[in-house]
Amino acid sequence: MDRNDAEIELSRLRDAIDRVDEVIVRLLNQRAKYAIEIGEVKPILGLPVYAPEREKQVLQHVERTSNGPLDPATMRRLFERIIDESRRVERESGVGSRSG
Amino acid sequence: MDRNDAEIELSRLRDAIDRVDEVIVRLLNQRAKYAIEIGEVKPILGLPVYAPEREKQVLQHVERTSNGPLDPATMRRLFERIIDESRRVERESGVGSRSG
Numbered sequence: 001m002d003r004n005d006a007e008i009e010l011s012r013l014r015d016a017i018d019r020v021d022e023v024i025v026r027l028l029n030q031r032a033k034y035a036i037e038i039g040e041v042k043p044i045l046g047l048p049v050y051a052p053e054r055e056k057q058v059l060q061h062v063e064r065t066s067n068g069p070l071d072p073a074t075m076r077r078l079f080e081r082i083i084d085e086s087r088r089v090e091r092e093s094g095v096g097s098r099s100g
Numbered sequence: 101m102d103r104n105d106a107e108i109e110l111s112r113l114r115d116a117i118d119r120v121d122e123v124i125v126r127l128l129n130q131r132a133k134y135a136i137e138i139g140e141v142k143p144i145l146g147l148p149v150y151a152p153e154r155e156k157q158v159l160q161h162v163e164r165t166s167n168g169p170l171d172p173a174t175m176r177r178l179f180e181r182i183i184d185e186s187r188r189v190e191r192e193s194g195v196g197s198r199s200g
Binding site: 001002003006007009010013014016017018020021022023024025026027028029030031032033034035036037038041042044045047054058061062065066067068069070074075077078079081082085088089 | 101102103106107109110113114116117118120121122123124125126127128129130131132133134135136137138141142144145147154158161162165166167168169170174175177178179181182185188189
C-alpha cells in the first residue's frame with residue numbers, strides 16, 4: 001500500500017468508526033430508556049435498584065456473546081461502566097429513588 | 101400496574117436489554133476491527149497510535165449525535181473508555197507498535 005492509498009484507507013476507516021459510533025450511541029440511549037422503565041417497575045415489586053445477581057448475569061451474557069477481537073476481560077470492563085451509568089439513570093428516574 | 105404485571109414487565113425489559121447488549125457487543129468488536137486496521141495503516145503514513153485531535157473529534161461526534169436520555173457528559177465518559185480500549189487493541193495489533 002502506498003502513501004496515497006494509506007491516506008484514503010485511514011479516512012475510510014475513520015468514517016466507518018463514526019458510523020459505528022452513531023449506532024452505539026443510539027443503543028446506549030435505548031438501553032438507558034429500558035433502565036429508566038425498570039426503575040419505575042421495581043418499586044411495585046419492592047426491589048432495590050442495585051441487583052448484583054442480575055448485573056453478574058448481564059456481564060456473563062456479554063462475555064459469552066463476544067467473539068473478539070476484544071477479549072472477554074475488556075468487554076467486561078466496558079460493560080461494567082455501561083451498567084454503572086445505567087444504574088445511575090435508573091436511580092435518578094425518580095420513581096426508583098423513592099423505593100430506597 | 102399490579103405485582104404480576106410488574107414481574108412480567110421487569111422480565112420483558114431485562115430481555116430487551118440483553119438483546120441490545122448483544123448488538124452493542126457486536127459493534128464494539130467491529131469498532132475494534134477498524135482500530136486494528138488503522139493500526140496497520142498508520143505506520144505507512146508515519147503516524148503514531150495516539151491521535152489526540154482525532155480522539156477529540158470522536159468525542160464531539162458522539163456528544164452531537166446523542167439525544168438522550170444519557171446526558172452528553174455520560175456519553176463522553178463511556179466513549180473515553182471505548183477509545184482507550186480501541187487505542188490499546190490498535191497498539192497491540194503489532195504493526196502499529198512498530199511505528200513507535
